[in-house]
Amino acid sequence: xxxxxxxxxxxxxxxxxxxxxxxxxxxxxxxxxxxxxxxxxxxxxxxxxxxxxxxxxxxxxxxxxxxxxxxxxxxxxxxxxxxxxxxxxxxxxxxxxxxxxxxxxxxxxxxxx
Amino acid sequence: xxxxxxxxxxxxxxxxxxxxxxxxxxxxxxxxxxxxxxxxxxxxxxxxxxxxxxxxxxxxxxxxxxxxxxxxxxxxxxxxxxxxxxxxxxxxxxxxxxxxxxxxxxxxxxxxxxxxxxx
Numbered sequence: 001x002x003x004x005x006x007x008x009x010x011x012x013x014x015x016x017x018x019x020x021x022x023x024x025x026x027x028x029x030x031x032x033x034x035x036x037x038x039x040x041x042x043x044x045x046x047x048x049x050x051x052x053x054x055x056x057x058x059x060x061x062x063x064x065x066x067x068x069x070x071x072x073x074x075x076x077x078x079x080x081x082x083x084x085x086x087x088x089x090x091x092x093x094x095x096x097x098x099x100x101x102x103x104x105x106x107x108x109x110x111x112x113x
Numbered sequence: 114x115x116x117x118x119x120x121x122x123x124x125x126x127x128x129x130x131x132x133x134x135x136x137x138x139x140x141x142x143x144x145x146x147x148x149x150x151x152x153x154x155x156x157x158x159x160x161x162x163x164x165x166x167x168x169x170x171x172x173x174x175x176x177x178x179x180x181x182x183x184x185x186x187x188x189x190x191x192x193x194x195x196x197x198x199x200x201x202x203x204x205x206x207x208x209x210x211x212x213x214x215x216x217x218x219x220x221x222x223x224x225x226x227x228x229x230x231x232x
Contacts, residue, residue, distance in 0.1 A: 043222075043224065043225055044156075045115070045222075046221065053207070102154040103158075
C-alpha cells in the first residue's frame with residue numbers, strides 16, 4: 001500500500017539551529033510532493049510543493065525541500081529556525097494522475113529561544 | 114481566515130443520531146475535499162469533488178455521505194457513527210483544471226475543522 005513515513009515525530013531545537021525533517025514515500029510511479037504546516041491554533045497551510053523541474057523547491061518563510069527520486073525522499077530543510085517556526089509539519093504525496101493525497105503522521109517541531 | 118468556513122466547530126452526537134457538517138468556500142474554487150484528522154494517525158483524505166463530481170472516495174464507510182450541491186458548498190452527512198469516528202474533520206478547496214490529478218497543482222486552502230465527538 002502507498003504510504004508516507006516521517007521518522008521524526010518530535011524535534012526540539014534552539015533558535016538559529018538548522019533543521020532537516022525526513023519524508024520518505026512508498027510508490028513506484030510519478031508523484032507530486034507537498035509539505036504542509038499547521039501553526040498552533042491555525043489552519044493547515046501549504047509550505048511548498050514539487051511537481052516537476054528543479055528537484056530543489058523553495059517555499060515560504062525560508063523553507064526548502066529536495067526531491068531525491070532514487071531515495072523516494074522529499075526532506076524539508078531550513079538553515080536557521082526561528083521560534084515562530086514552532087508548528088506541526090506534514091509531508092504528503094499525490095500519485096500522478098489521481099486525486100489521492102497520502103499524508104505522513106506529522107512532525108512536531110518546537111523551537112526554543 | 115482562509116476563505117473556507119466550517120460549521121459547526123464542535124459537535125457531540127450519539128451513535129443513533131443523524132447530523133451534517135457544512136463547508137463553504139468564498140474563493141471561487143471548483144474542487145473541494147473532506148479530510149479526517151485523528152490523534153496519532155496520518156491525515157486521511159476522505160472525498161474529493163471536482164466541478165461538483167465526486168472523483169475520489171478513499172474507502173470511506175457508508176455512514177459518511179458527502180454532498181456537493183454547488184462548487185461553493187460541501188456537506189458531510191453523518192449517521193449511525195461509531196466512537197472511533199471521533200476526530201477533527203477538515204474541509205479544503207482549491208482551483209482544479211478539471212483533469213484528474215491536477216487539483217493539487219493549485220494550493221489547497223483549509224477550513225478550521227469540525228471537532229466531532231461520538232458517544
